Amino acid sequence: MDREARLALLFKRDRRLPDMDPGRPSRQTQMSADMSSGNEAMADAEAPPASISSVSHNASEAEEPAVKKPWHQRDSSIFESGERADPTAIEKGFCPLFALSRLPYKYLSGQNGRDIARVFFDSGQFWKQTWDLYYILPPRDVYEHPLTLVPAAQVEEFLQKIRKKFKCDLALPADPQHGLVLRFHEEAPQPQYLGRCSSSNDKERLMEECRRNAQNQVPPELSGLSEDSIQEYRKMLSFAVDASRRTSKAEKERKRKAKLQRQREWAHALRRGMCFFGLLPQRPTTTEGGQVQQTFTLRPLELNEPSPFDPAMEPIFICIDVESDERASRDAITEVGVSTLDTLDLVGVAPGERGRNWTEFIRSRHFRVKERRHIVNHRFVNGCPDMFDFGRSEWVSIKNIAKVVNSCFFPPYSADSTAPSNGLQQKGEIKEHKLRRRNIILVGHDVQSDIRYLRNLGCAVFQPGAVGGQSTHDGARKTTKPNQPTFVDTMDTNTLFQVLKREENHRALSVVLMGVGIVGWHLHNAGNDARYTLEAMVRMILASRLAMEGKTRPWESNSINWALKPMWPEPVLGPLAESFRQHEAAWKEEVQRRVNEANVEEIRVREDCGNWEIATGWSEPHHADDIDGGKPRGIVIRPSKKKKAG
Structure with a gap:
C-alpha cells in the first residue's frame, strides 16, 4: 500500500490500518498467541517466532489491497517443504497439541503467519475445533509433566481447512526430529485418552484433570523394550517436548549460553577483585619455551596478616x-553518595576480622541538593536524607552538583574531605599517591542504574564518549581521554553476591548486607548506601577468598559462600587443594536440596546449577580468565535512548 492510500484510510478512521502494516504483527495476533499458550504448565519463556513458513491469502481486494506474492515465491516452512508424513503415520500417529496451537506464531513468519492466525487462531478458533485429547507421561529425565497429544488424523483435517481457505500446500512433516508426528509401536507405552475438547473451557477442564491424574501416576516402565527401542522412544518424546515449547531448542541453547557467559563474567570480576586487593596473584608468566614460571605458593589466607601480594594496578x-524523587522523573536527583577506598592505603595493613581494618580507610561523602531539601521519599522506600551516619552532609545547588560529583573522580579523590574513622590520616595530610592520576574501579549496587542517573544529572565523567568502552590490561589508558578519569573496571555488588551464593535472582542491598553479616542502618540515604555497598564488596571478596580454602567465619550469614575454584597448577595451590573434595560433596548436597525445594522441572534446576559449576571453574569447559579474572573490563557508557519525535 502506498503512502497516499494509507493516509486515506487514516483520515477515514479505518480501524484496519494498524493491522495492515506488514512490518509488525496485529494486536489480535499478539493477544491470541498469549491466550493459546499461556495456560500450559509445560511452556517455557516466549521467544520470537521462527521464520520457517509460507502462507497465501485469497481475500478480496477490499479487505487486503496490498499485492501479495504467489505461494511458491514465499519463504518455505517445515509444513510445506521436505518429506511429508505418510498416510499410515497420520492414521495411527499423534501430534503434540500445544505445538499445533502455536502454528502461526512459532512456525510461520511475517504476513503469512498473520493471515492464518487471523482466520484460524486469533479469536480462539483453534480451540473451537473438535479435538480428542490424549496424554502420556515421558520419563522423568526427559520431561516432568504430561505431554498432551491429539490424533494426527484430526490435525490433518484441520490443515485441510487451511489449505482450502488459502489455496496452499501445508502438511505434517515426516522428519521425526521436528517432533510433530509421533508413532507409538505396539510394544511401547501408549497415550491415554483424556476427553473431547471443543472450547477453551473444555481445554482448561481437561488439562486440570490431566495434571491431577499425573500426580498419582508414574511414567510407564520400559523394561519390555530393547535398548534401541528405548532410545528411539525417548528421542521421539524429547523431540515432541521441544516442539511444544514456546522457545525453539536452538533459541533455548542460545539463551543458556548467553546466561552462562554473563555468570562467567561476574565470577571473573570477583577473581579480579581478589587480585586488586592482593589476595590472589595475577596469572603466572611463561618462559620462551612455554613453561609456566612458578615463583610462589598460594598459601591459606590469614586475616591478621597483610595481603600476600601487591595490589594489581x-x-x-x-x-x-x-x-x-520517587514521584518525579529520573532527572529529579535529591542525594548522591560517594565512598572511596584506596588500595595503596592498605599496603602492609592486615584486613582483620570482617575486613574492619580495611573498611576503616573508606572515606564517605553525602551530597544533598539544596533546592530539593524538602523532598523525602516514603511511598516506595523510607527515605532518610537527614540520617547520614558517616560524616556531615554537604549541601550543593542544582547547578553545581554535577561538578562536585565529578571532582570525586580526580586527585585527591576526596582525601581533602572526610578523614577515615581510624584517624590514621587527618585532614590536610594528603599523601603523594593521592595527588596523581590513578586507576579507578567504579563500584555500585546495580551500578548501571546509578550511571544513568549521574549521566542525566550532567556529570561529565559519565557522558557517552567520555571514557573508552573497554579497558586494556594496562589500565584503560589507551581508551581514556587525557582529561577524564582512568576507569579500569566495574564491580557490581548485585552480581558479585549472585556468584558468592550461586543465586539466580538479583537481591536488594539490604539482603546483600545481611548475607555478608553487615547490619545496615538508615538505608536509602545515598551516603549510607554508598558506604555499605563498598563495605559489602570488601567482605564478599574476603569471603570468596576464604571459601577457596573451605573456611567460614562467625560473622558470615547462615547461607553458604560458594567458592570459585582456584585454577592454579598443583605446586602453586599447596594446601588449598585439600578443600576441593569437601566443596564438591557440599555442592552435591546443595543441588539436591534445590531440586527438592524447586517448583520447576528438575532438569531446569540441574541445568542452572551446572551453569554455576562452569562459571565458577568447577566444571569444564574452562576459560583462560578463570585463573585471575582476566583483563579489567573498564566501564561502558551507553547513550540514552532518544525519544521519538511526535
Missing part, C-alpha cells in the same frame, strides 16, 4: 549511590 575503589 594499585586502584582506587569509588562507590556511588543516587537517590531521586
